[in-house]
C-alpha cells in the first residue's frame with residue numbers, strides 16, 4: 059500500500075479523499091493555488107504545496123507543477139478527484155512515466171471513453187445497449203440524411219470530443235439536418251479542436267440513470283447499483299438519488315449484470331460510471347465517466363462501500379475483497395448539491411461565510427470544505443456543500459432531508475438551499491415522476 063498520496067484537487071472532494079487516506083494510514087499532500095491558502099483541504103492535509111496563481115489553468119490544471127509537488131514531497135500516488143485533470147489521459151500517462159501511480163483507470167481507457175464515438179463502439183461490442191445512430195463520424199449531409207431516414211426524426215448531433223451536453227444539436231426534419239450538422243461540426247472544431255460529429259435518435263422524455271462500477275487489476279468487476287441524475291439544469295446536476303424511483307428490482311438486476319460483465323470484458327480498472335438514458339423501460343448508453351463522481355456518496359450510503367478507499371486499494375494492485383453477491387443494497391439516499399448561487403437566478407455568489415452550522419443526526423452526511431469565516435473564492439465551481447441523506451425508504455429520506463435542510467445555516471452568501479426546500483414541497487418530485495427536462499421547467503416558473 060502507498061505511504062503518501064498527493065491529492066490533485068480542492069474543496070470537498072480533496073477532503074473526501076484525505077479522509078479515506080487517513081483511515082488507511084496513508085499520509086496526504088494537498089496542492090493549492092494562492093487563492094486557496096486558507097482552504098480547509100490545505101489546513102487538514104499532512105503537507106501542502108502551493109502550485110500557482112488562482113486561475114485553474116495555472117494551478118489545478120498545471121501538470122508539471124503537480125508532478126513537481128509529488129516529486130519534492132515523495133508521494134507514491136496521485137488522486138485526481140473529479141473535474142480538473144481527472145479525465146486527462148495525457149496527465150495519467152505522465153503520472154506513470156514519472157514513477158507515480160495514477161489512482162484511476164489506465165490512460166488508454168480514459169482516452170477511449172473520452173472519444174464518444176469510440177466509447178460507444180467499445181461498450182456496444184461488450185454487450186451494452188446503445189442509442190440507435192451512426193456507427194462512426196458523419197462527415198457529409200448526404201451520409202447524415204441516409205442515417206436519419208433509417209433511424210427516424212428527430213435526431214441529435216453530438217461532437218465525438220464533447221460530452222456532458224456541450225456541442226449538441228437537434229434536427230427535427232431533413233431540412234434542418236444539413237445546417238445543424240454544419241453548425242455542430244464548426245462548433246466542435248472551435249471548442250474541442252475536433253470537428254467529428256455523430257448522429258443518434260433523439261429521445262424526447264428520458265431519465266438519466268447511471269451505473270457505478272468498481273474493477274480491479276485481477277479481472278474482478280462489480281456494479282454498485284444505479285443513481286438517478288435526471289434533475290439537472292443546464293447540464294449541471296442539482297439533486298441525485300439512489301435507487302431510481304423509475305426502476306423495478308428486475309430491471310436493476312439486469313442492467314447491473316450487463317454492465318459488470320462488459321466492464322470485465324473491457325479490462326477496465328478503478329471506479330467508473332456508465333451513463334444511460336432510460337425511456338419506456340429501455341436503457342440506452344450515452345457516455346462513460348472514467349472518474350470518481352460528485353454524486354458517489356449516495357451509492358456509498360446504500361451499499362456501504364467506501365468507493366474512494368476501493369479506488370486506492372485497486373490502484374495499488376490489491377484485488378477487490380468482495381464479490382457481486384456480497385453487495386447488499388439498503389434503503390434510499392438523496393444528495394442535494396448546495397451552490398453559492400442566487401437560488402432564483404443561479405448567478406454565482408462567492409464571498410465570506412458568516413455563521414455556519416451543518417445539520418447532523420441519524421442518516422445525515424455533509425461533504426463540504428466550508429467553515430465559519432472562510433471566503434469562497436470566485437475562481438472555481440460554485441458548489442460549496444453536498445448534503446447527503448440516507449433512510450430506510452424514499453419517503454423517510456424525503457422527511458429527513460426536509461429536516462436537515464431546515465437545520466442547515468450558511469450565512470454571508472446566497473445558497474441554493476431554498477431551491478431544494480421548494481423542490482421537497484413539489485408533488486412531481488415527491489412522486490419521483492420526473493424526466494431530464496422537468497427541473498428546468500420547474501425552476502423557470
Ligand code: MV4
Pocket residue numbers: 189214221222223224258259260261262266287288290293335344345494495
Ligand atoms: C441525448 C438526449 C436525447 N437523445 N441523446 C445531454 C448530456 C449528454 N451527456 C447527453 N445528453 C443528452 N443526450 C439522445 N440520443 C438528451 C440529452 C440531454 C440530457 C441528458 C441527460 C441529462 C440531462 C439532459 C438535458 C438535456 C439533454
